[in-house]
Amino acid sequence: PRFEEELLAAIGLVEDEIADLRDRWDRAQLEQLELRDEATREGWIFRPRFRNEAARIDAALRNDLGEEGYDRLLYATGQPNRVVVQQVIGGSAAARAGLESGDLVLSYGDVRIHKPADLRSATASGVRGESVRVVYERDGRASSTVVERGPLGVLTAPLTVAPR
Secondary structure, eight states: OOOOHHHHHHTTOOHHHHHHHHHHHHHHHHHHHHHHHHHHHHTOTTSHHHHHHHHHHHHHHHHHHHHHHHHHHHHHTTOOOEEEEEEEOTTSHHHHHTOOTTOEEEEETTEEOOSHHHHHHHHHSSOTTOEEEEEEEETTEEEEEEEESSOOOEEEEEEOOOOO
16 A cells, blocks of 8 residues: 555654654554565465464554554555444344444444454454444444444445545
């Protein structure tokens, strides 16, 4: 992905903030390139080891930036930073909680949701059946509901939107 500094300036980040975000992204991209080179040379590019190492680099960057910074980085690089509900499955936890098509899932429990994989991972963690708060956005307004931990029962799609 290409880093678009103009997108960050348009949402109000100042030059120093943009430069810091760019520097951290550059370092992570170089680490990913080195990993890809090593995995290709040693023949494990298509193995779980490569995917796990790449995920570790991304998780370290996310942790380093914090959720707000990570959200901005995803936006600046044109990557999905929101998950939109495309369809709610009848009889599901989402249907009982009142989620609707078009809602953006912002968090599930204590986990900020940027990508569909984040949501899948969050629903499968913790204790099945425990009460979990889901924060979502509908028509530009954030709301929340409580569901039982487990499959949410939605079909989702990734989306890229300007962070607020």
